Amino acid sequence: MSRRMPRVALPLALVAAIAGACPASAAADELEYPVKAEFIERFTRFIDWPTQVFAGPDAPFVLCVVGSTPMEAHLERIAGRRLKERRVELRRLKPTADAGACHLLFVAGSERGHIKQIITRLSGKPVLTVGDSEGFAREGVLINLILDEDGHVRFEICSNELRKSGLNVSAQLLRLARVVTEVQP
């Protein structure tokens, strides 16, 4: 019995219901990125930002992307919705740019070389860094999306960086995550 198909198809049903896109018959691999994007949206439901990171009640939720990734198109679709009941502003940043004004920063796999620099700059700041590359959590990315052996999307959380960040993460989210610790140089 194939466990892969129904498992990936389940979130697809969710994605399809919400976005009204992607036929259910699409291949499993093609589902990886929409599911990951959907996960990113859902992280924001289980994570609270300190109120002072928003300039005002009408301030947008700033979603930043660094590097190039197949996720981009899907993130754009997410940006069309509201996150934390705010309008979403999608920014594409250069690896060297200051990401301090972002609320959520997606670090593409292409930026493996700059990861140290990015993490060091954001360490202790309430910016949720998300990656989908092997080993990023160990580098200090707060949440790293991975695939388990069955092809299900799972995620790792870097516990020590998360604790420093000042973000309030739901215990439920932590229960679901594989918790890793940043490897100190």
Added chain:
Amino acid sequence: MTRRLQGASIRRKLIALTLTVILIPVFCVLAIVGEKEIRDIQTDMLASSALMGSMVAEFGAAALAFDNPRAAEQVLRTLGNHEEFLDAVLYDLAGHRFAAYNRVGNIGAPIDLVPPAPEALVTRDGARITVVRPVDRNGTRFGTIVLHTSTAPLTSRVRAYLWGLVWLIAGVLAASLMLAWALEQMVSRRVQKLADVAQQIAQREDYSVRADDRGRDEIALLAHGFNAMLAEIGRRQSEAQQAIRVRDEFLSVASHELKTPLTSLKLQVQSLMEMPPAIADPAEAKRLQSSFALTERQVRRLERLVTNLLDVSRIAIGRFALASQEVDLVVLVKDVIAQFSAEIQRGGYQVSFDLPAEAKGQWDPLRLEQVVVNLVSNAIKYGDGKPIDIAVARRQEQTVLRVRDHGIGVDLPSQERIFERFERAVSVNYGGLGLGLYITRQIVTAHGGKISVESTPGQGSTFVVELPPEVPASPASPAAPASPASRASSTSREGAA
């Protein structure tokens, strides 16, 4: 109910009162507390089931959001710690089963599609509580949780609680019974003892017993007063007995002492009358003769009085025996009338008779003569010169003697009294000691007969004596007449006993 309680003993009343006073409030309180407690237990149960639903909704939300059924199952598994938990199923938004967990053997048929539950829903269906709850997070719904709990633990808790109440009531009942018993010991047992003493005295007329008057409460006070009364009664009774004994002794001694010189006096008078007159003058001799006759009559009268006294004293000390032989009452009546011929003539009485040829029986002739003498002399004494009727008749086995005068009569209240010692209906202008009818009745009673009087004041009296053919084998003691006695005679008997 009330009437039955009124008739019950003090002891029953006390126990009933104590039990009522204790048990009614206890039952009320227990009923109120118990009812509230059971309702609380039920509310707790429903709340606890609802809480389980909330918990799953809270912890299951992330598992649903991030498509992690294993994590959801772990969440559901924690419910297994609750004893009332039966099964739980987590559904995704499309209504497909996402995760399920159940106690082995407790799950029913799996439900794959659930109706959307916009709000938390807790329903009870017999022994099963169903909780349906949306699973959402920050306004976004991820699925639905449906779980079932059993009311069996609730039922057993309520049952345990009710058993506790039953034991409590049993304890209270036992305690109040003990209290009632203690009260009963303190109050009614002592009242009962006092009543027993009173009963004992009434039955045995023994005034020397005393009630227990220890303590300082009302019952002790009552017993104390009771004892004081007993002491007073005992004292008066012994005084009365003493007085009666003195009187009877005096009567006995006096009558004996009087009888001796009287007998000699009578003989002397009789011999003087039989002697030829020593005086020549016939007129003087005749005067002397009539003087002797008067003296003899007065002596005889005196003798009768003394004899009566002696009889009474004999009756009083219980030495009053009958010597029965064959007697003809008709002959006896004729003899007595002959004895009284002088008095009858002097009083100007017309005496009419209604006598059979004979009326024989086994009686004491001397005593029976006394009876006739007493009745005839009374008829002459109180007859007011009017005619006297004397009749003897047989009525079945009984021989009936009737002596009727038309004199002053006896009023109704006195009719019983005149048969007592020293009692007369009238005392003024009539001599005598008032012993005649007393002795008469004692004699008649000793013969097993009856004496009665019918009288209308101013129109005369009829005395009726009924005699059996012979004295009964065990004759009624003259000291204890068979006919009902008044209190005065009862006291007299006590004195003689």
